[in-house]
Amino acid sequence: MQLLNFLLGARIQTFFHIIFWLIVMIMDGKKGLIMGLANKFSIAYGIAESLRKQGAELVFTAQTDYFKEKISDIAKEFGGHEVILCDVSKDGEIENAFDKISNEVGPLDFIVHSIAFSDKNELTGKYYNTSRANFLNAMNISCYSFTEVCRNAQKLMPNGGSLITMTYYGSEKVVPNYNVMALAKAALETSVRYLADDLGEFGIRVNGVSSGPIKTLAASGVGEFSKILEFERNRSPLRRNVTREDVGDACSFLLSDLASGITGEIIHVDCGCSTIGVKF
Numbered sequence: 528m529q530l531l532n533f534l535l536g537a538r539i540q541t542f543f544h545i546i547f548w549l550i551v552m553i554m555d556g557k558k559g560l561i562m563g564l565a566n567k568f569s570i571a572y573g574i575a576e577s578l579r580k581q582g583a584e585l586v587f588t589a590q591t592d593y594f595k596e597k598i599s600d601i602a603k604e605f606g607g608h609e610v611i612l613c614d615v616s617k618d619g620e621i622e623n624a625f626d627k628i629s630n631e632v633g634p635l636d637f638i639v640h641s642i643a644f645s646d647k648n649e650l651t652g653k654y655y656n657t658s659r660a661n662f663l664n665a666m667n668i669s670c671y672s673f674t675e676v677c678r679n680a681q682k683l684m685p686n687g688g689s690l691i692t693m694t695y696y697g698s699e700k701v702v703p704n705y706n707v708m709a710l711a712k713a714a715l716e717t718s719v720r721y722l723a724d725d726l727g728e729f730g731i732r733v734n735g736v737s738s739g740p741i742k743t744l745a746a747s748g749v750g751e752f753s754k755i756l757e758f759e760r761n762r763s764p765l766r767r768n769v770t771r772e773d774v775g776d777a778c779s780f781l782l783s784d785l786a787s788g789i790t791g792e793i794i795h796v797d798c799g800c801s802t803i804g805v806k807f
């Protein structure tokens with residue numbers, strides 16, 4: 528009898544647990560900005576889809592009119608706000624975009640920075656051939672822009688908030704052809720720790736997500752990218768490549784109150800690849 532009561536109790540608890548998670552969406556009532564959506568293959572799309580499923584309201588920026596046009600239907604579906612132009616390499620564009628968001632959308636709870644750039648011709652061959660111009664441009668767009676986003680985020684987040692940026696394992700170990708982007712990611716990861724400390728007193732958390740390789744517009748610029756995908760699939764403890772959905776769900780968690788004690792971290796979402804040293 529006691530055992531029956533115990534089993535029934537456990538079942539009822541599980542039942543209510545499931546109902547709770549079906550009803551409660553972890554981003555319900557939260558509003559945020561996605562920077563870096565180019566198309567449905569973007570990592571930002573996986574993040575936006577997950578955040579939307581979890582109840583968030585989204586607003587998007589786009590680098591150019593071309594991308595604005597391409598993503599306007601997604602923006603309508605995911606939040607209903609007009610896409611705001613923001614080329615992060617241009618002085619004042621981040622500040623102007625954030626002023627516009629503040630006026631038209633109001634305060635935000637989170638920001639996703641999913642932006643990187645290098646001249647495609649320098650994402651192949653030897654790293655030492657990187658030009659000074661591309662080194663500076665890659666650092667500016669892929670790393671410095673996140674610092675500027677964080678500085679301007681403060682006025683959009685009067686009640687605290689959470690920011691994430693996207694990085695890759697090439698910052699930690701050598702990955703063929705990743706070249707200058709690896710250095711930009713290493714600097715970006717270090718900036719995450721400094722920014723987390725700068726913004727912590729305002730209740731703003733800053734983290735990085737190190738995604739495994741995913742076929743996207745930007746990734747197609749990296750030489751022999753399909754070989755990188757294959758290598759990671761073979762050494763992954765989960766025996767597969769990571770998906771946009773895997774990355775999106777981890778980002779939703781980090782941006783939600785469930786991660787309220789996590790800041791200054793780089794979380795690997797790579798099916799465990801970065802944990803493997805040697806594999807036979």
Ligand code: NAD
Nearest residue numbers: 563565569570590614615642643693695740741743744745
């Ligand atoms: P993507 O091409 O879909 O997205 C890159 C985005 O960067 C585009 O929307 C582009 O418009 C934006 N961008 C570039 N220059 C900009 C500028 N000057 N101003 C504003 N926006 C600009 O590719 P993705 O793979 O989804 O890349 C998103 C992020 O994820 C990048 O930081 C990338 O390094 C990172 N990442 C990608 C992978 C991968 O394998 N795809 C793995 C780990 C990390």
